[in-house]
Amino acid sequence: MKTTVILFFISIFFFSCIGDDFIDDRVDPILRITNPIDSIALDSTYQFQISFLNYVGKEEEVEAEWTSSDETIIQVDQMGLASAKSPGSAEITAEYTDLEGTLVTDSRTVGVGERTVKEQTKGKKGLVSTTSTYKLTGEFTLTSNDDGSIELAFFDDYEASTALPGLYVYLTNNPSTISGALEIQAVEVFEGAHTYTIENVELEQYGYVLYFCKPFNVKVGHGEIEDQ
Amino acid sequence: MKKQYIVAILFLYAGSLLAGGPWPQKKGQVYLKLSEWWLVFDQHYTDQGLLDPNITTGLFNTTIYAEYGFTDRLTGIVYAPLLSRNYMNNLISATNQELLVPGEAINGLGDIDITAKYAISRSFPVSVSLTLGLPTGVPSAGSEGNLQTGDGEFNQLVQIDAGQGFQLSENIGAYFSALVGFNNRTRGFSDEFRYGLEAGMGLLNNRLWLIGRLNGVESFQNGETAATISSTSIFSNNSEFTSYGAEAAYYVTKRFGVSASFASAFRGRIIAAAPSYSVGLFYDMSK
Numbered sequence: 404m405k406t407t408v409i410l411f412f413i414s415i416f417f418f419s420c421i422g423d424d425f426i427d428d429r430v431d432p433i434l435r436i437t438n439p440i441d442s443i444a445l446d447s448t449y450q451f452q453i454s455f456l457n458y459v460g461k462e463e464e465v466e467a468e469w470t471s472s473d474e475t476i477i478q479v480d481q482m483g484l485a486s487a488k489s490p491g492s493a494e495i496t497a498e499y500t501d502l503e504g505t506l507v508t509d510s511r512t513v514g515v516g517e518r519t520v521k522e523q524t525k526g527k528k529g530l531v532s533t534t535s536t537y538k539l540t541g542e543f544t545l546t547s548n549d550d551g552s553i554e555l556a557f558f559d560d561y562e563a564s565t566a567l568p569g570l571y572v573y574l575t576n577n578p579s580t581i582s583g584a585l586e587i588q589a590v591e592v593f594e595g596a597h598t599y600t601i602e603n604v605e606l607e608q609y610g611y612v613l614y615f616c617k618p619f620n621v622k623v624g625h626g627e628i629e630d631q
Numbered sequence: 632m633k634k635q636y637i638v639a640i641l642f643l644y645a646g647s648l649l650a651g652g653p654w655p656q657k658k659g660q661v662y663l664k665l666s667e668w669w670l671v672f673d674q675h676y677t678d679q680g681l682l683d684p685n686i687t688t689g690l691f692n693t694t695i696y697a698e699y700g701f702t703d704r705l706t707g708i709v710y711a712p713l714l715s716r717n718y719m720n721n722l723i724s725a726t727n728q729e730l731l732v733p734g735e736a737i738n739g740l741g742d743i744d745i746t747a748k749y750a751i752s753r754s755f756p757v758s759v760s761l762t763l764g765l766p767t768g769v770p771s772a773g774s775e776g777n778l779q780t781g782d783g784e785f786n787q788l789v790q791i792d793a794g795q796g797f798q799l800s801e802n803i804g805a806y807f808s809a810l811v812g813f814n815n816r817t818r819g820f821s822d823e824f825r826y827g828l829e830a831g832m833g834l835l836n837n838r839l840w841l842i843g844r845l846n847g848v849e850s851f852q853n854g855e856t857a858a859t860i861s862s863t864s865i866f867s868n869n870s871e872f873t874s875y876g877a878e879a880a881y882y883v884t885k886r887f888g889v890s891a892s893f894a895s896a897f898r899g900r901i902i903a904a905a906p907s908y909s910v911g912l913f914y915d916m917s918k
Contacts, residue, residue: 419669421718422734425725427726535677537678566901581732621684
């Protein structure tokens with residue numbers, strides 16, 4: 404009897420060891436041209452750059468294959484260096500096949516003109532909504548500031564639960580976890596319009612706004628960032 | 632900066648298993664219990680009363696519970712979690728097996744409750760008690776401050792218990808009891824109304840007691856929330872539940888016995904959604 408009791412209490416200590424929880428965090432890989440332009444000046448060159456996000460939304464260095472729809476107008480080499488040869492427009496495409504055999508592409512229509520014109524920076528928009536049973540909703544916009552920062556703005560329809568401890572807002576490329584996400588700050592406003600100014604971030608860098616209960620690893624909701 | 636969490640409320644499950652009823656100990660008599668209580672949960676009731684998943688969290692308390700009769704009417708009670716353990720699991724990517732958030736654990740003393748229970752009537756079992764919840768546990772630990780062995784607040788619970796014992800048959804004793812209480816909580820926690828019902832039946836010449844319980848906590852919603860305190864706090868409040876539980880206590884000898892119990896919630900708000908269990912050894916001097 405005594406031995407049984409002792410063994411039982413010892414077994415409880417083993418039962419109380421830290422275990423593993425697994426989370427399905429797979430996302431579709433994405434290839435983005437991060438510095439698109441509207442046109443290249445005739446007889447000049449322009450270096451395109453790309454960003455590849457793998458199947459967990461983390462950035463990887465890859466070598467993409469570059470093509471032009473019309474090499475008589477714009478030629479592009481395998482480093483993404485484009486050369487404007489004659490007036491007109493052509494579609495520039497970057498593509499990459501990842502280790503799992505998934506082909507990802509991004510392409511832009513680029514003109515050849517008198518001068519090189521950067522693509523007009525368009526704002527982004529989205530709708531944050533709950534993926535849990537905690538209240539969370541609100542439309543948002545994401546815009547660039549002149550000082551290089553970006554601004555995440557919510558409107559009057561925004562509403563978030565005050566019941567959760569440690570609710571934080573993030574920018575991320577994987578809406579399932581905060582691993583690799585940019586923590587903006589703890590949520591201070593739970594109702595109505597408000598803004599966050601975020602330094603050292605490109606408008607095209609992240610794909611989602613994520614709300615997460617940080618201390619308990621509970622996802623509350625997210626919104627996909629889309630072009631306006 | 633206040634740091635008070637969901638798991639603070641989980642200790643209520645433990646407390647609910649210790650209802651001593653309205654009966655005081657006789658002068659000089661002692662009841663002692665050494666028990667292990669635990670709760671492991673991977674989902675919780677949200678503020679909407681619905682279920683959401685969370686990282687698997689464990690709470691383990693090795694507890695001494697003691698009652699002592701100072702007089703025939705006045706009983707002193709101590710509930711002391713001498714070793715309390717709180718852990719959270721590792722969070723791992725199912726896609727590439729990468730460790731996303733490492734698990735953590737804390738071990739320490741839990742929050743100690745000290746109670747004075749006074750029997751109002753000698754003829755009818757009614758008692759009034761005052762419990763002081765001492766913040767002796769660790770209210771915040773771990774890299775995110777989300778591990779704890781206590782809630783960090785000093786609370787005062789005033790409770791009235793009433794009950795009645797009777798014989799179901801010549802060899803089967805039985806009892807029922809009920810309680811209501813007001814828990815005054817500090818440090819921004821909402822005050823609470825507590826209630827409970829308990830019934831027990833003694834079999835095998837009262838050597839085996841089977842006990843059923845119904846307990847609940849309703850929040851007065853008069854505390855703070857994440858919206859009303861400083862931005863860096865992580866704060867949970869206004870937890871509520873209605874739970875049911877059962878216990879079997881067997882007297883191995885005249886005074887020594889073993890017990891096992893569980894409790895689980897019918898409903899809840901901001902509280903773990905999993906059953907808690909307890910096993911223990913007790914010494915009952917009243918026998």
